[in-house]
Amino acid sequence: MKYGNRLKAILSTLILLLSALASPLIAQERFRRTPPIPEPLPELKIPEIQSTSLWNGLTLWVIQKDNLPIIDLKLITFAGETSSPEELPGMATLAAHIISRGCSGLSSSQIEEEIEYVGGSFSTTVHPDYALFSFTFLEEHLDRSLDLLSRMLLQPSFLRREIDTIKRNMYYDLVEQGSSPDFLAKRQMLRILFANHPYQKSTFNEEVIKNLTQKDLVPFFYNNYRPNNAHIILTSNLDLETAAIKVRRYLQRWQKREMRPAQPLSPESNNKKIRVCFIDTPKAKEATLYLGNVVIPATDPDIFPLLVMNQVLGGTPNSRLFLNLRESKEYAYQAFSQIDYYKNFSVFFINAKVRPEVVEASIQEILNEIRSITNKNVSTFEIEQAKSYIISNFPLQIESLADLTAKVAENKALNLGDDHWKRYYENIMLVTSDKVFELSRRIPLLTPVVVVVGDSDIVLNQFGKFIKEVEIFNDKGVYLGTYKFD
């Protein structure tokens, strides 16, 4: 009996054990303990860009995407703020907005009706180098949309009351943006970086808008809005041939004109020593920091190491700046780095939102992070991680029609060439730790213009440990004086 019981017990244990081993449920659950190993990233077939030129010099770029019945069209005219007359900053912005405010046979309200009739949306962005117009509409209304665009571009009415409306909108936009510490800090940083250079016009404030008149607008418009000074980028189901026929039909009449030589190159000298500026925003609960300098243009082959370096330093919340300033030191709410591209140079900058009582310490930490990149090689592991992020994230940036067209438009505006687009992955893959190191020593990372926007009662008292001089500006960018700390 006893023996029988023991046998039963052994048998039951065995059965239990065997069934446990055989149970897919328990065996499967082990996979939950560790993350699955990802498969290799599938190859990205970068959408092909085809192009043709109309006899009038207008360049058409076509990206054919077997897609939904929507067309995204971007028009670039090289009539950004750097093209504004020296004494009339803001003129390029006014000119860009005038085209949707009335044209031959259509009032501004009728233009809005037409845009909405084609299921569309139309927006205007003015960059220092170019003006960008985005027009999205239903494929079935291609003819009507191109007809509208052609009338807007070729026959704007320049009515005084519409000019006044645009000026009023520009004024209130700038006033409203003036309440944003980020806007104030970045504008101030760029004003200093672009000092005595045509690019400085792009940082105009609301006071100059009153100087813009119809008399100056009309010649500016006709001098700059010419087909041989423009590109159209079109993403849709259409192939190049069909797209070209349609565009030609509506924009062939656009008359070309001899263009003035291109604007001067990059700002002559980038900032040579750290320069700290301060704008007072009383009672601000956080301090906003911008640190930046002029660096290489996007056409420079070293742009790829710069992209990787940016990723290591401040591209995401897993980058060094965020992990140090926010997670480790708990100084910052956020800390990132970024690159803004211009036609002949770029601006590399860091922006952070920090506790106002640790502004100087935060600047020091940011500079320490930069130093660690310029003093020794970033580990291969970190470099590979950054490259993998850039490559993996790129398709996300070009998924929507609008994003894809915008990316191609930016490439064309910056004159990046076909290889930049086609060999993007390859060029990122070729970046090594040594290349990042060499690049970091080539560009002026350690002598940035620093702009702090915050509450002077808290921020100014803490300077003096390593920042010995702070220039004070008001929120319109007017220089008020310099504080010296001994």
Place this chain on the structure above:
Amino acid sequence: MKMCLGIKKTLLILWAFVFLFGFASGIQPQENKKLPFSATLYKLKNGLHVILSEDHSLPIVSVVMVYNVGSMNEQPGKTGLAYLMENLMFQGSENIGRMQHISIINRVGGELNATTTVDRTVFLQKVPSNQLTQVLWLESDRMKSLQINAAKVEKAKQEIIADIRNRKAFSPYLESYWRFDQLVYPSFAYGHPVIGAEADLQELKVQDVRDFYNTYYVPNNAVLSIAGKIDREKALTDIRKYFETIPEGKEIPHMPLSKSPEKIAIHESMESDQAPSPGFHLGYRLAHPSSEDLYVLALIEYILLRGNTSRLHKRLIKRERLALHMEGSIEKRNPVARFRLFILNNNQFMVQRTQRAIFSEMNRLKNSFVPAEELQKSKNMFKMDYIDQYADSLSRALFLAEEFLFKKILINPSEELSKYLAVTSTDIVGVSNRYFGEESVILDIEVK
């Protein structure tokens, strides 16, 4: 007789095969081939619905997990639970640390988001396509074994309370939105704020949170929708591996009775010492969200409200300059969809003039046909927005999941869109007369 037996036998064998296959795979695919994109619906053994939509144009995949739970499932005194759960879903599960979900998605170059509404809690991820299994691992772990403890609950509570205070301080009209919801939806389930009440949150117990999680965050109350570059068979194998071993939850408690609120006119006012300008909310209770009338009402929304050339925008903002700001929509909230408007004015006199102008526009809709050109414009705008809902992988995954939860089938967007585009001017007159009567709900906001 013999023949009958033969058929019976065949059917029996067929049934046995289907049963075995069904049991082995646990899936019943429903493929809709007429869609403007591919999409297939499956149901796993534990009740989880899975939608897969293949699109190989870019190496991207979007994963959306929708739980059929929101603030409407909360009990009086326990508001804020659904929103709190959204927060806790990022605070770690058995195999995944606190905030690790976010850092993993960021590290691989992906993007993520989450949102809680009256009736849904949605988690969204867009990642490089080779990371699909990683996302399945992350999503399944928090569905299976979310770690809920006192410290995490307390931290989430305090964050949400700070959020409520912050929103109240910086959104001067927030409380008017909440009051307006109560007026349109007098029942507790649909009328209380999604973010919850501070006093309720303070009193929430860990057990309340665990009960809510165990009741609603279960496979049989969720839809997993995936769109992008996937191999459907492999994806399905991985989904089964990660999700099918999660036990089915108990039967989901019945929703509060779907009784439509009584259609009566309400005109109330509230004083605000924060609001910089006076204004008002105005609404109409419409049909049940699944009513065919919603096709017509959607077009009415475009005619009245959408874009800069809609009737109300032109009249109130541009022509007569009565209003400083206007926003509105038709909301498909159970048990009754509503038309809602929020307007800000310069002064109280303008408030009254604006309300009169709105009623006159409503009467115009009821008494005269919308001109063909205007109707076509509204349809074109609607079509663009409708297509935009599935134009990229993340929108598509979300669209498919939402529509499935709403209609219980995999809808065909082309067929659905054609119903909207078939609306006529006569339909608009009829539907306007049916819903835009005297029974409007108005909440005036007066500046103290």
